[in-house]
Amino acid sequence: MLVCGLDFGTSNTAVALPSGEVLRLDAHAPAPRLFRTVLFFPEDTRETLAGHEAITRYEEDNLGRFIQSMKTWLPASSFTRTQLRGRTLSLEELIAIFLRRVRALTSAALGDDVTHVVLGRPARFSPDATVDTFAEGRLRQAATLAGFTEVRFVIEPIAAALAYEATLTKDEAVLVADFGAGTTDLTVMQLGPSRRGRADRRDDVVASSGVYVGGDRFDSAIMKTSLLKYFGQGSTYSTTSDGKRLPMPAYLSSRLLSWNEMSLIREKTTRELIDLMLETSDRVPAIEALEDLVMENLGFRLYRAIERAKVELSTASEARIDFDEARISIHETITRDAFEAATTHLIDELEVCTDELLARLPPGLTLDAVFLTGGSSQLPSVRRLFARKFGEARLRTADAFTSVVEGLGRAAGSTFDAKT
Ligand SMILES: Nc1ncnc2c1ncn2[C@@H]1O[C@H](COP(=O)(O)OP(=O)(O)OP(=O)(O)O)[C@@H](O)[C@H]1O
Ligand SMILES: [Mg+2]
Known part of the structure; x- marks a missing residue:
């Protein structure tokens, strides 16, 4: 049994092992650990291209269907089917084509079939609980179609928190903020050596929130x-x-x-x-x-x-x-x-969402640190907002693009009790 953590991002996908090591899935890409979440079906061949190769081919010759931001369609019940090369495909089947490619590359890199996956998902696909469950169900179905036999979910900011936790020598209450391409997810969590490695970390989450503000x-x-x-x-x-x-x-x-x-x-x-x-x-x-x-x-x-x-x-x-x-x-x-x-209105939306989360924290809880991750955390205005609210001294960062997947890999290790 081989296990992995998989971050299916709006613009970048990545895979990590229980050790936290992020695989170099896209050998030709400028950043090989990030596999761009895109598919290209050229008109003149039967090939299906994914990742960096899909982008370069589409930029050379844009005849065909180019598909990106698939993740953002998961909560949309209006998107059910699309026509592709004369076939009708459901969204689940379309995403499965992409995930199957990612699974094959992972299996090839590890020399054996990867069947168990911890998949990331946003803190909220939708504020509506029914829609949220619907979106997660579709992602699960896509992963199953792609050949994963065991699929578990971990919320993306919790995964990022687990990556940050690996660096801690004492317990902390931390606000983790993941600024992606599609969404920003915020989670306050109790982290540290005394809790590390537990199979289920939901009890350590104090509060979480999310907003459709991203790159x-x-x-x-x-x-x-x-x-x-x-x-x-x-x-x-x-x-x-x-x-x-x-x-x-x-x-x-x-x-x-x-x-x-x-x-x-x-x-x-x-x-x-x-x-x-x-x-x-x-x-x-x-x-x-x-x-x-x-x-x-x-x-x-x-x-x-x-x-x-x-x-x-x-x-x-x-x-x-x-x-x-x-x-x-x-x-x-x-x-x-x-x-x-x-873009001040977007920074304002982020601030409203953050304030709303802070208002829900139990009285007396002090945040020891604020961990910023996701590609859009590199926007100076985002960083300034958080420095103003929490003070520079409390801000922490790591690799903006791989914290989530690193945490998913670690979660895969404890969830499936596996070592690789
Ligand atoms: N240096 C930078 N400054 C500002 N934005 C950046 C920078 N580098 C990347 N980005 C933006 O970060 C986003 C991609 O980040 P990331 O890979 O964390 O998102 P994702 O995981 O694919 O999306 P999501 O988590 O919302 O599903 C893109 O919108 C990209 O334009
Ligand atoms: Mg992300």
Whole structure:
């Protein structure tokens, strides 16, 4: 019996062993321990690509179906089936394709079949308990279809806490905050040598909470405040009936705020509107850029460029986006100040969620430390918020991308009582 911990993240997936060692699953990726949570089904072959390879192939030639952020669909009962190469697939089957690949790579790395898994899950898939159970059930089903015979769940911030706990020499009450791509999860937990290694740690959780604020929404904010002008925001067009000039409808721009929703613009009525704007707009080149962005499927590439700029802004005071594709020509400098001004509402949402959690703590409980993890914990504004609330001296960090999976690996060891 081989066991592992598996962090199925919105943008990155990783696998760890009971020792906490994180496997190098994606040999060709710049960060081999992170397996990008994406699938690509090219149109011209029967191949199914996953991880870094899926991204590079899709960037070379975007004909086919590219699937990302699968995790965010788990709580959506509206997403049940999708058509793929003439087959109807359920969401569970789609996620199983991805997890099967991850399981195969893990088994190959370990030289034997991995059958037992501790899977991470957000503190809350949804505030609605029924929806939450539904989402977890789907993830369990996907893991089973992928060939895992024993599936247990550990909440992601608890997993991150277990990784942090491995470094402790005395007991502490800790707030663990995991800022991912899709969600931020917060958990207050009692940790330390006296509790380490217990099979079930639920009793040590004092309180937890979560909010849909993650890196993806910071990316959208850059699109919203700095790039929509390149795609016709603020332009006008005229209707055929009375020639009256109208502003470009807000619903069109708002679909550009997530690259997944852009494809909706290809629907017939929207297509007709774009055709009309191409004829009558006061800024035809911008509408041409919009048309190419949507019809040539360039959204993913644009969002990659946005994400790169965002990551750069975590260490630099400004970053440039240069994007020349089809009839799109974006040359934009974004300053850290402008980015932070455009994202204050997200920091406010994080603060509200944190305050709400703190208000639920038992009177008299003092937090000894605040452990920040997840890729978006590297945003200076996130760090500042927590420094302001708790003081720099109490903040702790480790590898932002692997704490969760390391903890899941450790949990797999104690849950299945295995040593590898
Ligand atoms: N240096 C950085 N500064 C700011 N954001 C960053 C940085 N590096 C990565 N990110 C962001 O971190 C996010 C990915 O983090 P992580 O791998 O923790 O998420 P995930 O586990 O896939 O998502 P989730 O936990 O929400 O399911 C992305 O949104 C990415 O843009
Ligand atoms: Mg995560």
